[in-house]
Amino acid sequence: MNDESCRLPAATAFDEHAWPTTRQTPVLRLDGDAARACLDDVVEEVPVALVYNGISHAVLLATPSDLEDLALGFSLSEGILASRGELYDSEAVARSSGIEIRMEVATSRFVALKERRRNLAGRTGCGLCGVESLDALARPLEAVPAAEPIPVAAVAAGLAELPDWQQLRRTTGAVHAAAWIGRDGHIRALREDVGRHNALDKLLGHLARNKVAPTDGFVLVSSRASYEMVQKVAALGIGCLVAVSAPTALAIRLAESSGVSLAGFARDQRMVVYAGETGFARNKPAP
Incomplete structure (x- = not known):
């Protein structure tokens, strides 16, 4: 694989106002024999390229919000970076075809990523982005440290708060959410995206950026819990996924x-x- 072919040209600074998360589109609402033309809000989905030290590694289709959180969360949860400190700088830039998140990472991690890219050359039939073999799918994970049990009542309380935090879902009905919920049952942070993995990576990036202790709460997702979702929370040392x-x-x-x-x-x-x-723990959350 030729790394030079993945180097991207200069682009303009990312302007969130130029990439709205929703857009109005004309629709025809049908109700039995009645028909009504009106406008409807739909969520945006744009290509987002993750660029490490000038080399594009992956392109995600994502909702254009919290993109630097997405890049950091993806980098940590996919094992590209081992810690927040290995990301030296990041910048979102806009191109005509989408958005790039340009990251400067530690040399050792970049060298490992280039070797990973070389291993991808000539291989076919893989349905998982960035995975070069079946053995690589089950990458080693350290056991999550033991922590105090999460009160079941905190899960119920977090679920009750979830709709009020899902602004994009209320507007479009087409996004997933990942929330970080404290042991008291209150939501501390939530991220939304058309992709459930993207929503989780955005949340994990936010937690890492703000140095939130992984034992302080749990992750609640508005989707199913697939292998990758468990892998991502485990990679960051989070011990509970609902x-x-x-x-x-x-x-x-x-x-x-x-x-x-x-x-x-x-x-x-x-x-x-x-x-x-x-x-x-089947008990009430702390006040």
């Missing part, structure tokens, strides 16, 4: 092996714990 939909069997096995408490089908006061039942 989903409003179901997990996959592979996600459960990874949660069990990495020490992540995993719950799904979270609704009001109910949820199903699939792994790490000791990570939840």
Whole structure:
């Protein structure tokens, strides 16, 4: 693979006002025999290139908000960076075809990334971005440190707050959310995106940027809990993931092996714990 071919030309500074998260489009609403022409709000989805030391590594289709959080979260959760300190600088820039997040990273991590890119050359049939073999899919993860159990009542409280934080979902109905919820059940941060992995990476980037302790709360996602979702939270040392939909069997096995408490089908006061039942405490959250 020729790295020079991935070098990108200069571009203009990113202007969030030039890349709105929603756009109005004309639609025809049908209700039985009645028809009404009106405008509807739809969410934007744009190509976002992640560029490391001048080399483009991946292109994501994402909602154009919190993009530097997305880049940092992706870099950490995918093992490109081992810590926040290995990212020296980042800048979002706009091109005619999309948005670039240009990052300056530690030399050692960039060298490892270039080797990873070379391993991709000549390989075919892989359905996972950036994964060069089946063995690479199950990259080693350190066991998540043990922490005080999360009160089940805190999960219920976080679920109750979730709709008020999902502004894009209220407007468009077409995005996923990932929320960081404290042990008291209150949402501390939430990120939205058309992609559930993107929403989670945005949240993880925010947590890393603000040096939030991974034992201070848990992640709640408005989607199913797939293998990659468990892998991403485990990579950042977060011990509890709750989903409003179901997990996959592979996600459960990874949660069990990495020490992540995993719950799904979270609704009001109910949820199903699939792994790490000791990570939840059936008591009220602290005031």
